[in-house]
Amino acid sequence: MKPNYIPIKSVLKAYGELIGWLAADPTIKKVTKYFNPKYVAKATRHGKPDNRFKTMHMVVTLGAPNFRERKFIRTLIKAKCEFPINRIQIVREKK
Numbered sequence: 001m002k003p004n005y006i007p008i009k010s011v012l013k014a015y016g017e018l019i020g021w022l023a024a025d026p027t028i029k030k031v032t033k034y035f036n037p038k039y040v041a042k043a044t045r046h047g048k049p050d051n052r053f054k055t056m057h058m059v060v061t062l063g064a065p066n067f068r069e070r071k072f073i074r075t076l077i078k079a080k081c082e083f084p085i086n087r088i089q090i091v092r093e094k095k
Contacts, residue, residue: 006035015060017088018043022058030091036083037073040065
């Protein structure tokens with residue numbers, strides 16, 4: 001097995017968790033799951049919820065981390081955390 005190989009079942013399970021978090025709480029803007037230092041899954045909500053909030057637009061991404069996520073991964077590596085990280089990182093909407 002390749003060292004950077006991620007099983008498709010774990011990716012689909014992560015997508016379900018990420019979309020579930022976004023659908024459950026309207027104050028959450030972005031959720032991220034870290035599989036390894038070079039591979040993350042993230043879901044982002046577009047638009048701000050208000051009283052007319054009837055539909056939800058989400059972008060789901062799988063691939064390399066962006067610069068903020070790479071900085072967070074460096075802190076995880078310094079803290080000697082093992083990948084995959086079982087927790088999901090949540091970013092809330094700014095007020």
